[in-house]
Amino acid sequence: MEIGIDSFITTGAYEGPLNTAGNMTAMDSLINRIVFAEQHGLHVFGLGEHHRKEYLDEAPAVILSAAAALTKKIKLTSAVTVLSAADPVRVFQEYATLDIISKGRAEIVAGRGSFIDAYPLFGLDLSDYDALFTEKIGLLLKIRDNEVVTWKGKFRPALVNQPVFPRPVQEKFPIWIGAGGTPQSFIRAGSLGVPLMVAVIGGETHRFRGMIDLYYEAGDKAGYSKDQLKIGLHSFGYVADNKQRARDEYFPGYQKMIGNLAKERGWSPPNRRDFEAQTGTFGAYVIGDPEEVAEKIVRHSESLGGISRFTFQMDNPGLTDKQVYHSIELIGTKVIPMVNQLLGNKSII
Incomplete structure (x- = not known):
């Protein structure tokens, strides 16, 4: 099983002005964490995309390219690319x-994104929320599978024999x-034959099994x-x-x-x-x-019928760099070996 981290680069700037020096420090820290994660045996590092003051991940491909130049093994992925608000041609070219740069x-x-900020920012109609993604994921996959593309849609100019x-x-x-929790998304992923990354940020993970079944049925x-087909899982960790x-x-x-x-x-505010x-x-x-976490990852995997990837959402404005680095070290040196042992040293990827 691949185990890694997804980050949104939280700046903590929920209120008040942005801090340029703080942004530079946060960016340096993020890239250093990716390098540190690779050094301690983590398999993948993902970077989200938001268009809000409290995050610093508006251009994830740029940031991941900086990390790619400093690493050799760790996979670098978006988590997620807000494809509905992007041009699939440019997304494909960037990645x-x-x-x-990363040598493969x-x-x-x-995804469509859990926030709607990108829609007014790029002049999109929120009522087209699903239609935008449906069209654009189809085009992105067609570009992936064909060097020369002929395509026509509603939200982008047509392509005619275009390399x-x-x-x-x-x-x-x-x-x-x-x-997230929309059955249509699970069905779409299955129909397209692509891997599915499931974000479970609340409730009980095993309750998603029915939607996983929809994915496989589609x-x-x-x-x-x-x-x-394969399943990944993303949760606070x-x-x-x-x-x-x-x-x-x-x-x-x-x-x-x-x-x-x-x-x-x-919503109601969170309580202890x-x-x-x-x-x-x-x-x-x-x-x-480490033991509790390893056991829970395996239990989540079993409840969903087997996952091939788990990613921790560790961004938290209350954690110090020292605490985050120690957590990454524990994931690499203790959690991953325990997970492998619990799985009987057999990969389910």
Whole structure:
């Protein structure tokens, strides 16, 4: 199983002005974390895309290219590319270039985004939310599979016998679909025969099994065998030397981060009781000591019928660099070996 980290580069600037010096420090820290993750045996590092003051990931391919120049093995992926608000030709060109720089380590996880900020920013109508993604993921896959493209759609000028360059290093460039809790997204990924990255940021992970079944059923109907499809899982996660310390260190920043989001969306603010429930046996959050975390990753995998990748969402304004680096070290030196042992040293990728 591949295990890694997804980051959104949180700046903590929920209120007040942006800090240029702070942005530079945050960017340096992010790139250093990617290098550190590779050094400690993590398999993949993903970078999200937001267009908000509290994040610094508006141009993920640029940032990942900087990391690619400093690493040799770790896979570098978007998490997710907000494809609905982008031109698939440019997205493909950017990540094909990243694939060249990284010598074949780039991937795309494409999605619609959990925030709507990109739509007014790029002059898009939110009522086209689903139609935009449906058209653009189809074009992106067609470009991936064909050097010369003829295509016509609603939201972009047509392409007529148009070559698209550069071409990536990988013969079958990996393009995943990122999904939350919408059954249609699971069905779409299966119908297209692409890997599915599932973000479970609340509730009980095993409750997603029904939608995973929809993914495989759609793939089967489209002519894809189960071994051609694969599942990744993304959840809030953090590792410390003991269970209580992990929870105590993670909660204050989590409360601030989710509290701001709750205020914006009219949700109830997070509390410690609900947080503890999410870190429990069946909750989605993978927060604890190495043994607890490894066991929970495997339990999540079994409940979903087998996953090939797990990524920690570790961004948290309450964590220090020292705490994050130690967590990454524990993931690489303890969690990954424990997961391999629990799986019987047999890969399910």
